[in-house]
Amino acid sequence: MSAMIAPTRMEEVDPLPRYWCAGDPFETRFLEAMSLLAPEVERFVIGAVRAGAGGAGDPSIAAGCAGFIREEADHSRVHHAFNRRLALQQINVPAVVARVRRLMKLAERWLPVSGRLAVAAACEHLSALLSIWYLRAARKDRIVCADTRRMFESHAREEISHRAFVFDLLRRTGGGGLAARVLALLSVSVAGAWCTLRVVGDLSRRDPRQAGSALSAGGLFRLLRSEDWVPFPALVRGWLTFLRPGFHPSDLPDA
Template sequence: MSSRAQQISRNMEIPGRKMHFEFDLKQLPRYWYDNNAFKSTYMNALSCLFPEGERMFIDAVRDNKDKVTDPKLLEQIKGFIKQEAIHGHEHHLFNEYLDSMGYPASKVEAFEKKEKRLMKKWIPAIDRLAVTCAVEHFTAIMAHDLLENPERSDGVDENFKQLWRWHAIEETEHKAVAFDVYQAVGGGYFRRVFNMLIVTIMFCLRASIVQGIFLWKDGNLFKPSTWIDGFKFYFGKGGLTRSIFKNYLDYYRPGFHPWDHDNREYLESWIAEAQSYKAV
């Protein structure tokens, strides 16, 4: 692990921001992402998985916190918990909108809640932390993709775009907190990468199943145009998989640290941009 990455991580401030986005979810069209059923239901599926997922991350970090002695990391843990709690709340509000559109978002959330309880009961805290590190890597590389390719969110309502950008920024700010806790409590390489393999399968499968249900609800699941859009979204020129794959693989490198990938420039430019809609 490079000492530069550790230094960046140590100096990172992680504030819990209360944001004020001025948009009315009732005004949001059903296919709010580029008027495209595939892209919109993909993001809707992610949103359904976020609230309980983010609560699970908070629990995993909290359940390992007692072994952390570094005051700076303890302070960052507080910021991480605040940020994830606020994200969970914002996504829950969005999921209520999905319910009002006839999507079974609250049922997905309820299922996730049960699973979270079972995980807490049966899976050791160190493994739940390794799962958290893996999902945080996913969110960090997807956040980076969104920040690096602003055209990715073309066709999204301007205010709604701000909400996704804010989430992407905070995922970047706190991308190493769970990882640093994992290192501090003695988590090893094999546990880390084994859990990443499991998370990759579970995350892709679960997001696809939830999205599939949403597409089916709208009668879009078996339309060839949906599958063509999906293929382009993942594998087309500039597609998501092609864009994040290299950063994804980096996680398997012994000695990897999330701040080996230094993308702090997005944090600085966003703080300037965000002044216009919220005092940061």
Template sequence: MTLSSTPEGVSVQPRHLHFDVSEDLKTLWHGDDAFRTAFFNALSLQFPDGEQQFINAVRLYQGKIEDPKLKAEIRGFIGQEALHSREHKAYNEALKARGYDIVGLDRRFRKHMEWVGKLSPSRQLAGTCGAEHYTAVLANAILSNPEWLAGAKPVMAELWRWHAIEETEHKSVAFDVYRECVGNERLRRIIFLFVTWNFFKYTFLNTCSLLKTDGRLWSLRTWMGGLSFLWGKPGILRKCLPGFLAYFRKDFHPWHQDNRALLEKNLRELEAGSLT
């Protein structure tokens, strides 16, 4: 009996793509909008250390998995996350070159990640499942609503949609490992509360820090536009809220949201070089 729940037609394989974003990150690349640019940049700051922690957590249980399909998907998951980490490191280095205090922001988040890395293996894996749920829901939203990246520089939009495609492909891998090796549903939901707090905390703090450097932290117009983007119209977080909350269901599974058709459409566009 296979332990993998990744459905037919979905392959968890890394794509060795590279995105030269150095010039775009010298600008307000998301439609010349300070808040939208800062929000996506703030997300990027969490990825290199965060995704390395996801890899570490899954590796703690990798040797206990015997199902060939899931074992192969774990290798694919590690490969995809390693490449995401590489691309976002380059992304964040470009932000540093623009004058942002990336060293200070990295230090703050790395301290948190070091603390996470000292937790028990079961809690680390539960945290990975929770964080992977956030990235999967946001990925689905980005792929479903390409207008949310309307006005973005083409290479930047392509990077974010590539990342979203691969987050969708491997969205159940850590969950399947957790279900097989830990299986504690109460722990899964409790840890998700902590993941939620830290996800929003660091995204907010990073966004504020970036806006401060841009001289926009106290701009009412910037924040009104930002709040509309997140919670009003288009309201990207508001529209994601039901998906986020689904994680608390006792029968939750990442592929209850079967978005294979959406994935296939975006994969065709990626391969045709027309994601943007």
């Protein structure tokens, strides 16, 4: 596992241009939502891996878990630094992420360890898909801040390279059957889409050039149809691979 780029002091305090992704309000807000949600999802995934490590029945797993947790914590640290730059635009970060944090805490409280690991594996599958999508997209070259482009690119590469870790841990603890994968992928996809659109809506509402959350679904539709991002059928095919009998994350391409 490689190391993420370290944020410099300047990167932490420099304000961002208003529409730093291709001058497009929705695409900028969408990527900002990804950055705001990343540490929340990573906190859940790290908790599930910690809880599952003891049940794997193999002390050698502990070293792998420690490396994985370090890498995800590193991602969160870099995104927190970026998110502090969003706070310079008067974005109340804790309020914006409160909804998803509540949802994650509910899942942590009520799901058994196997369920938490299945949800974490589904999160990692979606992370790997989004990462492949991002690395292939011509549009990312229109991100005007080089450090922001590098942050998303480094994160995407590391998500792809460790995409099998949680799934393998889930298998070693006896989980990962088809029913669990279907339930986990559906719930993560629905909750993930809802939280992302709500965060985009919250960010947009403050912006006089955007009409607020009502435009979010339309913006997402435009983004998914854009050839500069990803062809929608490819995204659906990648999503469905998780449900195939005998699926393993290594079935996904390296980007």
